[in-house]
Amino acid sequence: MHRAFETSVNRRQQSLGGRWEFVPDPNDVGEQRAYFEAFPDDADTQQVPGTWNTTPEYYDYEGPAWYRRTFRLPADAAVRLHFAGVAHEATVWVDGDRVAAHYGGYTPFETHLAGMAAGNHEIVVRVDNSRTATSIPLPGADWFPYGGITREAFLETIPSVSVDDVTIRYDLDGTEASVSAAVAVRNSEAESDIDLSVSVGDARAEATAVAPTGESVHTLQLGLDIERWTLDRPKLYDVAVTLTDEDGVEDDHRDRIGFRTVSVTETSIRCNGEPVDVAGVNRHEDHPDWGHAVPPTVMESDLDRIERAGCNAVRTAHYPNHPRFLDYCDERGVLVVEEIPYWQYDEEAFARDSVLERGERMLTEMIERDRHHPAVVAWSLHNECYNHQDGVVDATQRLAEVARERDDSRPVTLASNTNWRGHEDRCLQHVDFVCLNAYWGWYADDRNWKEFLADVRDRHPDKPILVSEFGAGAIEGERTWNAQKWSERYQADLLSEAIATFRDAEYVTGWTVWQYCDTRTDPRKAMERPKTKNNKGIVSEFRRPKDAYWRVQELLDEGSSD
Incomplete structure (x- = not known):
């Protein structure tokens, strides 16, 4: 399924x-x-x-x-x-x-x-x-x-009184977890007495309740000793909710969860209190044969290649990826920053009827769908919007409020290129850490990453920086004597220089290279893109490695041995 x-x-x-x-x-x-x-x-x-x-x-x-x-x-x-x-x-x-x-x-x-x-x-x-x-x-x-x-589309036959969903929240004290399970129940007939049980791993809580006609929520509490979910040991626990109505008809709902904390300091993102050196890729769900409908075998092979390169993180560009892909990230200990598809909106766009309302709903649906994935460590509100404009600042504040109302256990971020445009980013005041996009050495050569990072840090000294996009285009198989733009060597050299700079800045918590694989572009941009694709992937659209892939692997191998 x-x-x-x-x-x-x-x-x-x-x-x-x-x-x-x-x-x-x-x-x-x-x-x-x-x-x-x-x-x-x-x-x-x-x-x-x-x-x-x-x-x-x-x-x-x-x-x-x-x-x-x-x-x-x-x-x-x-x-x-x-x-x-x-x-x-x-x-x-x-x-x-x-x-x-x-x-x-x-x-x-x-x-x-x-x-x-x-x-x-x-x-x-x-x-x-x-x-x-x-x-x-x-x-x-x-x-x-x-x-x-x-x-996927599917049907489920359900009884008249059924489990609609469960929301798990928890507090951790060492290896002890105090769990609150809010069970949503749907009743399409008359009021009914129900027996509820919630199990998380080997721990179990039971309760009797009355399910009125319509929807109701019933909260059960339980505690258990746990092993925390980490990148090295991504421990997961099965969640099972069972409901029995007064006629003895039983229903159930299953999920999984991992226990960990995510926090932010002035210099780092932390998992279970320990700083994480984020090294990852941006991943579109795209394949020449399947488009967005990427099958599970490709999801798993994508993660195989991402991990083989030495990476430990994925930024889902620029929308929620398939929940099964997040399941695989949970199982492997791969961190995820997840985003909704606001891309380069200005205040005029946000002011149009339904635009902000639709985004609030998308954000809510993303959080409700993915709140139990331990791999998901941050919610991202938008990408490369016009963050110096009043209307964008107001929209960002509202989106940040929605995210924190729905889930206060994860930090909130956004991907900014406003400083790169030469403007002051006024939206970053509403988020917990900076995701920074810039393409020095590709679209512009008048500055470099070292100067730019120092400037952004001066403007936002209390927030760590995740370099969420950087890179260069490379046509697969293009090799030149002098490493010209669009060659595989130019891309690999640019990534090497940028990553070395990121490592030297103690307030940079990590990076996600743009991007994992070459992707099909919007037809309106086709004339701007060779092969009608965004060619900045470190692997091709068919997942063949470019020189940049091996260069990233080499750099991460060196870093792990330091």
Whole structure:
């Protein structure tokens, strides 16, 4: 399914993966013509999960499109219909009735359907990947606007009283954890007495409660001796919630968690109180064969290569990556900085209708989805926005408030290139550490990293710096005698010089090179990018290593032996 472990052992789960009927709708007439009631007879097909932009017929298509399939229920039931990701705007009909709508291609949504009859049923989904003045991201954002049902879709048969979710919070005192488990319960029928239990590892708490009609939250407390999650020993604990209603019907919900603390000092990010030398990459979910719908084997092989280079961190550029990828990071002890897809917004963009509201919702959905991942050590609010402008400062303050309201256990950051533009970054006052983007030696040569870091430190002396983007483009296989730009050697040399500078600055807590692999760019930028790709990857789009990959590995090997 969509995780690296079972999320329930009692529920009947039905994958909706496979071939769906598919119709592009460039004139946006599908709703008017009621495709959700009578799907066009001349429909094509597309794979789910998948993106139409990896198929020759629809390689460059951007706009509305429609999907259809049927499913069968063996008996009358209530069901939970879950979409792990639809890029980017989705409207869902079941048996001709509109049941859900969602904006945002990188966070999940679901709907509960009570009283479904046994037999065949139809799902129709309208998908729109258009980038507009109010979309997130904006037109021209430097990654491809893949469209489709790009992550898993599935059905779960649920009882009338079911576990909707659980939120685990904890306090640590050495090896002792005090855990609070807030269990969200959904009841589609009359008020019911329920028995609840929550287990974390070998510890267990039980309670009886009343579940009113609708939604309710029930909190259980438990304590246990734990081994802390660390990069070297990423210990994980299974979480199981079980519910039994007054008729003896049982439901359950499964998750995982690791116990650790994350904190920030003036010079470092710390895990369990110990400073972490962050060495990582920025990773887009992108592959020539699958686009955003990267399969699990590629996720794992990406991490194999990232770890083989000696890296210990990933910045998810510039959106929440697949939750299964985060599961793998949890298992391997790879740190993650996770971000929502605001990219180069100014105050005019933030002022447009729905833009800030959509971002708040995306941020909330990201935190709710990923709050239990120990690998995720920070929430990032936006990337390379116009942080000297009043409207951006106000939006940042609101986003930071939302992040801290939803989760006060992790630091908040943003990726700034405002100082690089020559302006004062006024948004960094609202975050806990600086993520800094600059491309000295690539887009500009009038300064160097040493001078620039010193200047930023003078402006923000109380916050550590993570260099979140730096690098150079390199065409795979391009080699020249004098290491010209776009050659593999130029890229490798630039990374070497920059990393050496970062290591010398005691207030730099680490770096994430831009980027892990070459990626397909927005069609609006295609003429600016050789091969229509962002070629700054240390491996190619097909994951073949460039000289820069081996140079990073060499530098990290040297650092580990010091």
